[in-house]
Amino acid sequence: PEHTSVFLSNLYSFSFKKKKKQPTATLTVQLTLACVSAPQLFYSFFKSLVGKDVVVELKNDLSICGTLHSVDQYLNIKLTDISVTDPEKYPHMLSVKNCFIRGSVVRYVQLPADEVDTQLLQDAARKEAMQQKQ
Amino acid sequence: MKTGRFEQQPTTNTVEEPLDLIRLSLDERIYVKMRNDRELRGRLHAYDQHLNMILGDVEETVTTVEIDEETYEELYKSTKRNIPMLFVRGDGVVLVAPPLRVG
Numbered sequence: 001p002e003h004t005s006v007f008l009s010n011l012y013s014f015s016f017k018k019k020k021k022q023p024t025a026t027l028t029v030q031l032t033l034a035c036v037s038a039p040q041l042f043y044s045f046f047k048s049l050v051g052k053d054v055v056v057e058l059k060n061d062l063s064i065c066g067t068l069h070s071v072d073q074y075l076n077i078k079l080t081d082i083s084v085t086d087p088e089k090y091p092h093m094l095s096v097k098n099c100f101i102r103g104s105v106v107r108y109v110q111l112p113a114d115e116v117d118t119q120l121l122q123d124a125a126r127k128e129a130m131q132q133k134q
Numbered sequence: 135m136k137t138g139r140f141e142q143q144p145t146t147n148t149v150e151e152p153l154d155l156i157r158l159s160l161d162e163r164i165y166v167k168m169r170n171d172r173e174l175r176g177r178l179h180a181y182d183q184h185l186n187m188i189l190g191d192v193e194e195t196v197t198t199v200e201i202d203e204e205t206y207e208e209l210y211k212s213t214k215r216n217i218p219m220l221f222v223r224g225d226g227v228v229l230v231a232p233p234l235r236v237g
Contacts (some may be wrong), residue, residue, distance in 0.1 A: 113218035118179045122160045125180040129157050132183045
């Protein structure tokens with residue numbers, strides 16, 4: 001039986017009673033919201049890496065090693081227990097334990113290779129690309 | 135954003151826009167040219183419309199030019215390093231291509 005799938009949050013059920021002696025028709029409309037939220041691939045990816053050690057290289061050439069504490073939709077990053085990697089010719093930040101890094105100043109994030117499921121990533125990227133086209 | 139379509143669009147194999155070309159390179163080695171005279175070569179695992187990318191087995195090349203004070207000679211130096219798994223932020227990316235084959 002044909003039914004239209006539009007997505008909202010609640011399930012609506014309509015029953016139409018026709019005239020007497022005629023069968024009751026029940027139209028069930030499933031409504032779920034087609035959530036076209038901002039694509040989330042890398043946000044989800046980083047969320048899966050919370051608790052892992054990473055090295056964030058900034059656009060000003062500073063490299064910071066730390067534990068990924070949290071990330072947001074802008075890919076802003078919070079690191080804990082940080083230390084400056086590379087020869088410490090850059091600000092030592094000895095007293096700084098935690099930091100918040102604005103996403104836009106990040107150049108690279110070096111990741112532990114064994115924490116990354118490359119197959120899953122590739123599949124997710126294909127899906128994200130499809131979703132983005134529509 | 136186009137008006138909502140309720141049917142699931144099956145994965146299209148046709149290449150329509152530039153980002154589709156990148157999709158064809160998933161799990162392949164690629165060459166990425168970046169700002170500040172940097173280049174990357176690695177295996178593409180993920181990307182998005184901003185050109186944020188995840189690359190595996192990456193070799194980064196940073197090219198600098200030193201100029202001799204007396205002779206004004208330009209000396210091109212490049213520094214390479216290897217990184218097993220790297221997230222690259224899209225705003226630094228300038229070009230994405232299959233790896234260059236040295237003829």
